[in-house]
Amino acid sequence: MADVMNGFTEQALMFGRSRSLVGILVRPASECQARRPTVVILNTGIIHRVGHHRMYVTLARQLAASGHSVLRFDFSGIGDSRSRDGVLDPTAACLEDVSEALNYLGDLGLGGTFILVGLCSGADIALRYGPSDERVVGLVLLDPTIPPTVRFYAHYIGRRLMRSRSWLTFARGRGRIWQDMIERARLLFTARPQEGRSSVIDPQIRGELERVYKALVTRGTRLLVVLTGGSMQGRQSYREQLLEAFPNVPFDDALVLEHFEDSDHTFTSASQRERLKKVVLDWTGTMPFAAEATSRRSRHT
Amino acid sequence: MTPFYFGSPERRLFGLYDPARNPAGKVRAAVFCHPSGDEHVHAYRTMRQLASRLSAVGVHVLRFDYYGTGDSAGETGDSSIAGWCNDIRTAIAELKDMTQAVDVSLVGLRCGANMAARVAVECPNEVADVVLWDPVTAAQEFFVESQSGDDFHQFDLSLLADDLPPRTLVVLTGPSSRSEKLERLSVARFAGVSPWIEERTATGTIPLEALQGIVKWLT
Numbered sequence: 001m002a003d004v005m006n007g008f009t010e011q012a013l014m015f016g017r018s019r020s021l022v023g024i025l026v027r028p029a030s031e032c033q034a035r036r037p038t039v040v041i042l043n044t045g046i047i048h049r050v051g052h053h054r055m056y057v058t059l060a061r062q063l064a065a066s067g068h069s070v071l072r073f074d075f076s077g078i079g080d081s082r083s084r085d086g087v088l089d090p091t092a093a094c095l096e097d098v099s100e101a102l103n104y105l106g107d108l109g110l111g112g113t114f115i116l117v118g119l120c121s122g123a124d125i126a127l128r129y130g131p132s133d134e135r136v137v138g139l140v141l142l143d144p145t146i147p148p149t150v151r152f153y154a155h156y157i158g159r160r161l162m163r164s165r166s167w168l169t170f171a172r173g174r175g176r177i178w179q180d181m182i183e184r185a186r187l188l189f190t191a192r193p194q195e196g197r198s199s200v201i202d203p204q205i206r207g208e209l210e211r212v213y214k215a216l217v218t219r220g221t222r223l224l225v226v227l228t229g230g231s232m233q234g235r236q237s238y239r240e241q242l243l244e245a246f247p248n249v250p251f252d253d254a255l256v257l258e259h260f261e262d263s264d265h266t267f268t269s270a271s272q273r274e275r276l277k278k279v280v281l282d283w284t285g286t287m288p289f290a291a292e293a294t295s296r297r298s299r300h301t
Numbered sequence: 302m303t304p305f306y307f308g309s310p311e312r313r314l315f316g317l318y319d320p321a322r323n324p325a326g327k328v329r330a331a332v333f334c335h336p337s338g339d340e341h342v343h344a345y346r347t348m349r350q351l352a353s354r355l356s357a358v359g360v361h362v363l364r365f366d367y368y369g370t371g372d373s374a375g376e377t378g379d380s381s382i383a384g385w386c387n388d389i390r391t392a393i394a395e396l397k398d399m400t401q402a403v404d405v406s407l408v409g410l411r412c413g414a415n416m417a418a419r420v421a422v423e424c425p426n427e428v429a430d431v432v433l434w435d436p437v438t439a440a441q442e443f444f445v446e447s448q449s450g451d452d453f454h455q456f457d458l459s460l461l462a463d464d465l466p467p468r469t470l471v472v473l474t475g476p477s478s479r480s481e482k483l484e485r486l487s488v489a490r491f492a493g494v495s496p497w498i499e500e501r502t503a504t505g506t507i508p509l510e511a512l513q514g515i516v517k518w519l520t
Binding site: 010012013014022024046047048049050052053054057058079080 | 305313372
């Protein structure tokens with residue numbers, strides 16, 4: 001099922017414990033380049049493996065042409081992958097799917113090191129999975145969940161004050177500020193978020209995210225975080241929000257942070273997708289793990 | 302279900318084959334013609350469900366991506382409506398080869414319906430029946446916006462309607478504009494969701510009633 005093209009090949013796969021996961025493996029045409037970290041691209045919400053505006057197809061092909069093997073696959077119950085039997089909650093099922101994907105790639109001889117790529121919910125899954133698997137040496141997180149900060153609220157209120165409709169919404173007791181105030185009060189008195197919801201302002205969520213980031217940077221995992229001006233949840237409004245939300249995480253050189261002010265959450269603009277592709281390719285090409293992989297290859301040959 | 306690539310080396314197409322379960326009698330097979338762009342992404346879950354349901358009642362199903370779309374080869378934008386119609390013909394040949402079916406059903410959604418109609422008119426011996434789901438009735442306007450350089454009138458259903466196979470079903474779930482010619486065909490209307498509209502990606506809702514209606518009509 002290989003499809004040979006310029007600089008890469010594409011192969012349709014079914015894998016996982018019950019061969020229920022469907023994905024496309026894109027490999028460099030040149031074998032000698034195949035020892036860079038393997039890249040695994042995760043679903044965004046219920047969008048299947050091609051991604052919004054086919055952005056993952058293009059990104060995977062470019063990464064493969066630059067020497068990375070890349071797997072784009074569907075989580076259980078998404079796209080063409082069968083739903084998972086059993087009692088795992090959706091997040092646990094996604095984490096298990098990632099584990100099965102990496103192990104499968106390992107069986108193919110592509111499992112030395114990995115970079116996980118995800119947008120929105122995909123970024124959150126990558127982030128949660130990363131600390132559990134030492135083979136993960138890099139994460140590309142596009143609009144991951146970031147708790148709001150004081151500066152975020154200042155931006156948010158400043159923007160809303162300019163709109164008469166916002167005044168009306170506020171006066172009626174609606175809108176984000178009210179919702180967050182109610183949620184904070186709920187957490188203060190009950191220590192529990194609203195039933196059926198996990199709130200990003202919940203201190204437990206913030207604490208968990210902080211622990212995850214700390215574990216990753218302590219281990220030396222490299223992070224590329226791209227934030228858009230048009231974050232779907234409206235939870236991010238400026239470049240440094242990640243750093244200010246997690247002041248106790250020593251990101252230092254482990255983090256490359258990009259802010260695409262003019263991009264919407266799903267990179268609808270072709271020029272923004274092109275920019276994203278360049279940022280990712282530059283990052284994968286210059287991060288130390290690329291050199292480490294090359295060094296390991298040299299030692300083996 | 303089997304994911305695979307087919308077509309010529311210059312125009313590799315990605316397909317997903319759902320074999321008929323418990324087939325009986327005449328071999329029945331269906332090729333799906335998906336919408337383009339975001340509508341394809343939004344409707345993906347629905348079309349997968351439809352394939353699964355048809356497979357369960359004994360119909361072989363091939364879903365595939367046109368050249369330059371989805372998982373198929375080619376760059377986004379490297380395509381034309383005429384080229385995509387050729388891809389549908391390639392998919393028909395592939396499914397017939399895989400299943401030994403004499404002819405196939407075409408199930409097209411949105412602009413996929415317009416292209417399915419065109420192919421059905423051009424290949425009457427290959428296509429037994431057609432389901433045209435929320436076709437683009439203002440074909441010229443739609444295609445001018447999305448694909449320059451094509452002969453848009455070839456895909457205008459009001460011009461194709463008289464030559465469509467006798468067994469043609471128009472399924473309407475969305476805000477499709479009405480056409481006098483279309484109204485003369487067999488039309489099934491279903492209330493509720495349209496699978497190609499963006500809101501569906503947030504909830505994963507599928508138009509169950511429409512799926513059941515299509516399966517019943519095809520079998």
